[in-house]
Amino acid sequence: MNVLLSLCALERHRDLLEQVRPEGARWFALGTDGELRVEGGTVHWDPETLPLEVAWRTTDLLRGGPLRAFYRLVTESSSLRWLQSNSAGFDSPVLSDLVRRGVRVTTSHIAGPPIAEFVLRAAMDHLQGADVWRESATQRQWQPHDFVEMGSTRWLVIGLGQVGAAVAQRARAFGAHVTGVRRSQSATSVVDSLATPQQLRDLLPSCDVVVIAAPANSATAGLVDSDFLRRMKTSSVLINVGRGALVDERALLASLDAGRPGRAVLDVAASEPLPSDDPLWSHPQVVITPHNASLGDGRFERAAAVFASNLQHYAHGEPLAHEIRSTDLQT
């Protein structure tokens, strides 16, 4: 069994990978130079003589890493049987094509903790008026102000996957009241109450914190439009850690100017990186972060644990966790 992964991932997780290595499996490690190494040497890849069976797509491949070479290898390899992605999202056409070809693709749902921490910090920064403290400090002014406690806040968390659930759990540890929005209304203990997407707009006028933690698809695109925003409280904050496509950014700027919501924290944008001339950068009620909420330092260990577990399942012919079905693909 030939396993393709990045040299970075192999070096970072060598101990764990050796512990779970199936009999006869070999690691083919792709360096940032685009070279493929096996057992320390460099090999010339030939689909006939070196059939890849498994591929592990880690996030180090994406930012400055050899993603292009990785995708060329998995795309050209007719022997590939399974690819494990470190991401939860499934909006890459390369992965969709693999599924259509009959390659098994599994996703990872490991970004809950860091994204939830990002959301809680961003929400409390708004509720506490921390920007006022920062501004006063630059003026050397000692001016206390009352702030809003979490215990008196109502949250609306749109999307109750790994991220929405992690946000809800932490917000409730502070005493916040959390309503979760999702299509399925099956019972869950992670929120105080559940609402359907149809009920969502009627709840907006009573919510202090609205978190977008839903994926981008045809049902969610443009969800946050003028009508949505007009219903929000003047003191409220909108936090988007889902996808930029869910928010109509032009409508958001207009609605912020009209005072609703009081602030928007956007970790994702319709166009990324956000162009330097985008008016979102300079709006005083907008906080921009560079698609950063998932980049907590615990993600590498969690990703490796997911791959190691699925690799053992794969070797034993057991079901794989979070396998994408062709019926999940968007047409």
Next chain:
Amino acid sequence: MNVLLSLCALERHRDLLEQVRPEGARWFALGTDGELRVEGGTVHWDPETLPLEVAWRTTDLLRGGPLRAFYRLVTESSSLRWLQSNSAGFDSPVLSDLVRRGVRVTTSHIAGPPIAEFVLRAAMDHLQGADVWRESATQRQWQPHDFVEMGSTRWLVIGLGQVGAAVAQRARAFGAHVTGVRRSQSATSVVDSLATPQQLRDLLPSCDVVVIAAPANSATAGLVDSDFLRRMKTSSVLINVGRGALVDERALLASLDAGRPGRAVLDVAASEPLPSDDPLWSHPQVVITPHNASLGDGRFERAAAVFASNLQHYAHGEPLAHEIRSTDLQT
């Protein structure tokens, strides 16, 4: 029974106060103009004809309120039997004098939630490098960075009263490992482990977040000195929500320049308000807030609930919660 309180507190909590009003009790409400009102009229206070029995010292008296007139009334009234303070701290000489005179004084322990929220936000602001995002945004630069997750952090919480316990509970909800420092080592479930003040310094090199939540007294004054600071990690953050007297500010500035800790968040200072020429204001690794961490909007309701409960106990001759004993007084 004549009860002295602020007009602000009476107006804010009239419904609750009427619910718990003992038979025959009358409210004497002190306005910001220094006038005393009873049942809507203004009275000239005479200790002989209008003996005060109970006084409720709310925080609205302190900041721009009629604290001086309030203290004159309670000091001159020989009939006073009990004063309820809304604060947990007990470093006011007026209150000490009352206890010495035989007046019962009770404190309130209600600041845990807002201070804990302040601490959690401040800690995550540091761990996530949120100041880097803010600076990048002013430059319209989209530059993601890895950040430290709460789940990988070790916390040292010095002082396990209401505030320390509330901090510990919330930090642990994020997966942080919390060691609490206090003199008594009796069992508690609010932290992962306990340490004595003597063990404290040996723990500093392994801690990412150090929270000062202890009162100022002869045992804690100057606790955070050069030796303490030198033991802290370069990446760590010191958060003081106790009292300024616990930190040697000159030693802190020198140690920050030497890189330990990585940051200090000071909600309290040795001299308050912090003088505008104090070098703490401008140090790049210092975050100053104006003794603000307790000013959450839930404090009024919590304070009124404490007073209402104790007023019922008082009327029925039952023990009062959090009564100061003369043996608690510092000499």
